[in-house]
Amino acid sequence: RKEVEQDPGPFNVPEGATVAFNCTYSNSASQSFFWYRQDCRKEPKLLMSVYSSGNEDGRFTAQLNRASQYISLLIRDSKLSDSATYLCVVIASGGYQKVTFGIGTKLQVIP
Amino acid sequence: DAGVTQSPTHLIKTRGQQVTLRCSPKSGHDTVSWYQQALGQGPQFIFQYYEEEERQRGNFPDRFSGHQFPNYSSELNVNALLLGDSALYLCASSYVRDRFNQPQHFGDGTRLSIL
Numbered sequence: 164r165k166e167v168e169q170d171p172g173p174f175n176v177p178e179g180a181t182v183a184f185n186c187t188y189s190n191s192a193s194q195s196f197f198w199y200r201q202d203c204r205k206e207p208k209l210l211m212s213v214y215s216s217g218n219e220d221g222r223f224t225a226q227l228n229r230a231s232q233y234i235s236l237l238i239r240d241s242k243l244s245d246s247a248t249y250l251c252v253v254i255a256s257g258g259y260q261k262v263t264f265g266i267g268t269k270l271q272v273i274p
Numbered sequence: 275d276a277g278v279t280q281s282p283t284h285l286i287k288t289r290g291q292q293v294t295l296r297c298s299p300k301s302g303h304d305t306v307s308w309y310q311q312a313l314g315q316g317p318q319f320i321f322q323y324y325e326e327e328e329r330q331r332g333n334f335p336d337r338f339s340g341h342q343f344p345n346y347s348s349e350l351n352v353n354a355l356l357l358g359d360s361a362l363y364l365c366a367s368s369y370v371r372d373r374f375n376q377p378q379h380f381g382d383g384t385r386l387s388i389l
Contacts, residue, residue: 167316169316195377197377204362205382206364206380206381206382206383207317207364207380208380209377209378209379212377250316250317252378261319261330262307262319262322262378263319264309264316264317264318264319265316266315266316267316
């Protein structure tokens with residue numbers, strides 16, 4: 164089983180739709196969680212951290228479920244500019260970061 | 275405030291050669307991590323440097339080695355290049371604070387092509 168699993172998609176959604184991605188992780192010692200966005204042939208950019216209580220940033224909501232070992236990203240009112248690959252990142256506990264990326268979920272927002 | 279900078283942006287090498295990639299972390303960051311991203315895949319962790327020592331290592335052979343300098347900048351060296359080493363190599367920096375993990379910030383990457 165992969166340490167971090169994501170559905171690679173693609174998810175094709177119309178503008179204005181709400182879309183959700185899940186990411187599961189296998190290491191129960193995982194401590195920190197992030198969502199990154201990667202545009203084609205560009206570097207990953209931090210989208211948001213994921214906190215235990217859940218957190219929201221505009222149209223984006225991230226949640227963590229430690230019991231089931233998954234994190235989620237919800238995008239409301241999708242825009243064309245949201246088209247990208249969304250990477251789930253899990254960091255194992257400890258002072259030095261053991262960072263694992265998911266394969267990424269490709270989102271295509273259609274006019 | 276300069277972000278993470280990597281050089282070169284593109285590189286073409288042939289099998290068997292050696293390559294050195296460079297990275298300067300974001301101002302204020304002390305930790306540098308290197309990743310390999312093949313087409314259609316997520317970044318794969320190579321190793322991480324902090325205080326000039328390799329602290330964590332992913333599942334990569336010894337052909338991949340690195341170094342961190344006192345100014346926190348870092349190099350990734352790959353020896354005996356194989357066709358399968360063709361990828362985007364990403365450098366990310368962060369800082370260790372209270373031994374908790376901080377998000378990493380990425381450079382633009384070096385696109386390495388092996389012929």
